[in-house]
Amino acid sequence: MGAKVTPKKDMKSDCKYIFVVGGVISGVGKGVAASSIARILQDRGKNVTAIKIDPYINIDAGTMNPTEHGEVFVLGDGDECDQDMGNYERFLNVNLTRVNYMTTGRVYQSVINRERNLEYGGKCVEVVPHIPLEVIRRIEEARDIANANVVVIEIGGTVGEYQNMLFLEAARMMKLRDSKSVFVVMVSYLPVPSKVGEMKTKPTQYAVRTLNASGIQPDVIIARSQVKLDDKRKEKLSMFCNVPKDRVISAPDVDSIYDIPINFEKEGLGDMICNVVDMKCDTSDNDGSRKWKIFANKVHNSKKEVNIAVVGKYFDTGDFVLSDSYLSVIEAIKYSGYNNGVKPVLTWINSIDFEKNKANLKRLSKFDGILVPGGFGSRGIEGIISVVQYARVNKIPYFGLCYGMQLLVIEYARNVLGLRDANTPEVNPKSKNLVINVMDSQVENINKNKMGGTMRLGDYKAILKKGSMAQISYGSNEIVERHRHRYEVNNAYIKQLEDKGLVFSGTSPDGKLMEIAELPKSKHPFFLGTQFHPEFLARPLAPHKLFSAFIKSCIK
Secondary structure (H helix, E strand, O other): OOOOOOOOHHHHHHOEEEEEEEEOOOOOOHHHHHHHHHHHHHHOOOOEEEEEEEOOOOOOOOOOOHHHHOOOEEOOOOOEEOOHHHHHHHHHOOOOOHHHEEEHHHHHHHHHHHHHOOOOOOOOOOHHHHHHHHHHHHHHHHHHHHOOOEEEEEEOOOOOOHHHHHHHHHHHHHHHHOOOOEEEEEEEEOOOOOOOOOOOOHHHHHHHHHHHHOOOOOOEEEEEEOOOOOHHHHHHHHHHHOOOHHHEEEEEOOOOHHHHHHHHHHOOHHHHHHHHOOOOOOOOOOHHHHHHHHHHHHHHHOOEEEEEEEEEOOOEEOOEEOHHHHHHHHHHHHHHHHOOOEEEEEEEEEOHHHHHOHHHHHHHHHOOEEEEOOOOOOOOHHHHHHHHHHHHHOOOOEEEEOHHHHHHHHHHHHHOOOOOOOEOOOOOOOOOOEOEEEOHHHHHHHHOOOOOOOOEEEEEEEEEOOOOHHHHHHOOOEEEEEEEEOEEEOHHHHHHHHHOOOEEEEEOOOOOOEEEEEOOOOOOOOEEEEOOOHHHHOEOOEOOHHHHHHHHHHHO
């Protein structure tokens, strides 16, 4: 449970709540639609906050497999949450907290704890109404902490799924309390079967009727499809879904998700929301929207390409590649690329390819830069270490994040210090040279198998070495970055590594934790790793300085 908050009476009547639900299939862009709606209203002068509801029993996203669920996004307060929280932060350029994220498990845990503490005064505690009421309490808590007058709430999954029912019930109860303050958006998919060649509205009609069965009528339908919706399809959806035609918004596939808020405004979505919920809004033509359009234009106008290899281990999901495992990394590369006038072309490479055949390393010679994102466990690690060595020896810009930094240190210890068995206990706990080791604070957690939410998580300060590549890139001697790890560089090997030329250019304020490792620019154009995850702080209108330094070295 979050901190107890006394609701502000004036906020209850003034605040507007926009629920975003899905129809037909998952993965059609509810999160980006919610982020875009939030961005539109923020640009119109509203103080907006966003909430993601995940229908999982998991307390947080930290224990979910990234190839099944996608990236685990970490907030500044250390909460491990769904990747859509990253979209909210990036689109709104705000830092959210754990009150903006809830799961089924988190909601039930709160209700059970309150029942055990006699906070229900001896009443029979029931799934309805007490679970939906707890959902509403959390929505209001997030509203009050942000002092928001608009709250955008995305309900994960699609309507009709059993696990969504209680969250939809919360939306129904809120709409019953004040129908003018609650606005419901359905993001639904309209397929165009290749053998038929006609866009079909029937699946969305059924989705709306399923939502109706929960006591909710959507105020607007965002129609996702490969192509733009025509008037005939809009008329059909209007007739059979009981939605005015001008509230059926066409949302065709686009090359850049950053065009979506602009397209929504062209369709009149911003004006529509403001009118339906009786909310006074500023004009859509303002400084915020202009800056957003400038960035969106850069996405399309950046023609010169820079080729980046992303070497990871969380790509395989059956016969498909799940790049969502590294969503924040991908976006961070793009922001720095576009803002430096180049188009990043990313190639996903499974590190196991280099374990099967080391001759595959020659493939890396065609790339302008190599990035190794975070990860856990032993699978594919020897392949990544080979990649690190190739990048170091051949002077290809290399950027390692979290595990990518630890493997940088292992490679350097093996091939420069001559410690051939240098390793991490994640891979070989019996190694005589564990240059990476378990953090002291994590030993008990591992021994007791306390894994969920126990890593070193969230914001921590670091001090940068003057004149280092990191310090010059940041333009600052002190930084705060987000972390997610259990292991660290073993301090017993620091002197040996430094004597052989490796520079630990960022450390914790007490000097005990190595936050950044690099080679001087005189030895390598860019060979740098961070123990933290800089990708979590990269924003479209504020690219991360380390990613920008990496991209600049790739351009050169």
